[in-house]
Each structure stands twice: as structure tokens, then as C-alpha cells.
Amino acid sequence: MPTRAELFDAYALHGRDGTCVRMNFVSSADGAVTLGGTSGALGGETDRELMQVLRTMADVVLVGAGTVRAEGYGGLKVGAVDVEWRRSRGLDDQPVLAVVSGGLHLDPADEVFTEAVRRPVIVTTDAAAARDAGRFESVASVLPCGDSDVDLAAMLDAFARRGWTQVLCEGGPHLFGALLESDLVDEVCVTLAPRFVGGEAGRIAQGAPEADRRFALAGVVTDDEGFVFLRYTR
Numbered sequence: 001m002p003t004r005a006e007l008f009d010a011y012a013l014h015g016r017d018g019t020c021v022r023m024n025f026v027s028s029a030d031g032a033v034t035l036g037g038t039s040g041a042l043g044g045e046t047d048r049e050l051m052q053v054l055r056t057m058a059d060v061v062l063v064g065a066g067t068v069r070a071e072g073y074g075g076l077k078v079g080a081v082d083v084e085w086r087r088s089r090g091l092d093d094q095p096v097l098a099v100v101s102g103g104l105h106l107d108p109a110d111e112v113f114t115e116a117v118r119r120p121v122i123v124t125t126d127a128a129a130a131r132d133a134g135r136f137e138s139v140a141s142v143l144p145c146g147d148s149d150v151d152l153a154a155m156l157d158a159f160a161r162r163g164w165t166q167v168l169c170e171g172g173p174h175l176f177g178a179l180l181e182s183d184l185v186d187e188v189c190v191t192l193a194p195r196f197v198g199g200e201a202g203r204i205a206q207g208a209p210e211a212d213r214r215f216a217l218a219g220v221v222t223d224d225e226g227f228v229f230l231r232y233t234r
């Protein structure tokens with residue numbers, strides 16, 4: 001199995017100047033993004049470790065509202081050792097969780113908010129924020145970005161103004177599709193699980209028009225359970 005130190009090394013960032021959007025997904029070998037409705041069942045030990053390593057490097061962990069509703073995101077928190085790693089590099093103790101939701105169909109009583117160790121951010125449209133931001137006042141900050149659609153480039157600019165330039169996006173497929181469509185993705189980390197599951201599950205990027213974005217293969221890690229960890233950079 002790769003050690004934690006080897007994962008930090010294999011996924012090291014080359015400087016923190018400028019915004020970098022890094023995606024992290026797990027997929028079955030036949031391309032399914034879920035098994036039994038969530039991604040967790042596809043993953044393995046190294047995949048879970050890698051997720052923690054990538055979170056430790058991030059200023060923001062970005063997710064779509066569909067992923068929050070399907071997976072639950074209560075209590076996103078890096079551990080004590082990782083907090084030390086962050087402090088030694090001048091980062092805040094914890095990354096901030098940002099949830100993209102056009103319609104604000106989120107529950108302020110959801111654990112994603114009530115268990116948060118750092119106040120989350122909800123990224124939405126100006127219209128939805130004007131209508132509904134008050135519901136979240138006690139649990140999250142609402143960031144309006146775009147008139148009727150969420151403007152993802154404006155969102156990244158707003159993050160950068162807060163000093164949040166390393167963005168780890170954990171999905172889901174519709175948010176990935178939208179980021180790809182706007183050509184805002186710098187890096188894709190894909191865990192290929194040694195499973196063929198068939199079924200009707202979607203792919204890791206969906207919902208946007210076809211686009212041919214070329215990436216370079218920047219790294220390959222394997223583990224004893226047959227998982228392959230691919231790192232692509234733009």
C-alpha cells in the first residue's frame with residue numbers, strides 16, 4: 001500500500017500561486033460513479049486515505065448540492081496531524097466546505113451545516129440569495145455568484161479574493177460537467193476501482209455539452225487491492 005507520505009509526494013502541488021481546481025472522483029472500472037447510490041461503496045482503504053491527503057492540501061472543498069443530498073457531508077474535518085501539516089505551511093487549520101446550489105434546496109438542519117467545524121459557504125445565484133439566504137444565516141455564509149445561473153468563474157474569483165486558491169472539488173458529476181464546460185478544471189484525480197458493476201449509474205462528468213478537454217497523465221499510483229490512482233493535469 002502507498003504510505004501517507006508517498007501520497008502527499010505523488011499529489012504535491014507545484015506552488016500555490018493562482019487558482020487551481022482539482023477534481024477527485026472514484027469510478028468503477030466500467031465507468032460507474034456510484035454503487036448502491038453512493039460513491040463510498042466503490043472506494044477502498046487507499047482511496048479514503050487519498051481523500052484525506054487531498055483535503056489536507058486544499059483551501060476549499062467544493063461540492064454540488066446533489067452530492068450533499070446523496071452522500072451527506074457532516075463534519076468535514078482534517079485530523080490533528082494534518083492540521084500540523086497545514087499550520088507549518090501557513091494554511092488555516094481546516095479547509096472550508098463550499099456547496100454549489102442554484103435553487104438553495106438545502107436544509108439548514110442538515111449535518112453538513114450543524115456538524116461543521118468551520119462555517120460552510122453556499123454558492124448560489126443572486127436571485128436565490130435574495131429570496132432565501134436568510135434561512136441559512138445561523139449556519140452558513142451565502143455567496144451570490146451570477147444572475148440566474150451560478151457563474152463558476154465568478155465563484156473562483158470570489159474564493160481567490162478570500163485567499164482560497166487551492167480548490168478540491170469532490171463532485172458530483174453535474175458540477176464536474178459544468179466546470180469542464182467552462183474550462184475551469186486544472187487537475188483530475190480519478191480512482192479506478194477493480195470492479196465492473198453494470199447498472200444504470202452515470203459517469204463522473206455529466207449534464208454539459210460534449211467537450212474535448214485534453215489533459216496530460218501526471219501520475220499513476222497502485223495499491224495491493226488492485227486500485228489504480230490516476231492524476232491528470234491540464
Ligand SMILES: NC(=O)c1ccc[n+]([C@@H]2O[C@H](COP(=O)([O-])OP(=O)(O)OC[C@H]3O[C@@H](n4cnc5c(N)ncnc54)[C@H](OP(=O)(O)O)[C@@H]3O)[C@@H](O)[C@H]2O)c1
Pocket residue numbers: 024025026027032033034037038039063064065066067068070071100101102103104105106149150152170171172173174175176178206
Ligand atoms: N464517485 C464519486 O467520486 C462521486 C463524487 C460525488 C458524487 N457522486 C455521486 O453523484 C451523485 C450526485 O450526482 P449529481 O450530478 O446530482 O451531483 P452534483 O453535481 O453534486 O449536484 C447537482 C446539483 O448541484 C447543484 N449544481 C451543480 N452544478 C451547478 C451549477 N453549475 N450551477 C448551479 N447549481 C449547480 C445543483 O443544485 P440545486 O438542485 O440545489 O440547484 C444541482 O442540482 C450521487 O449519487 C453521488 O453519490 C459520486
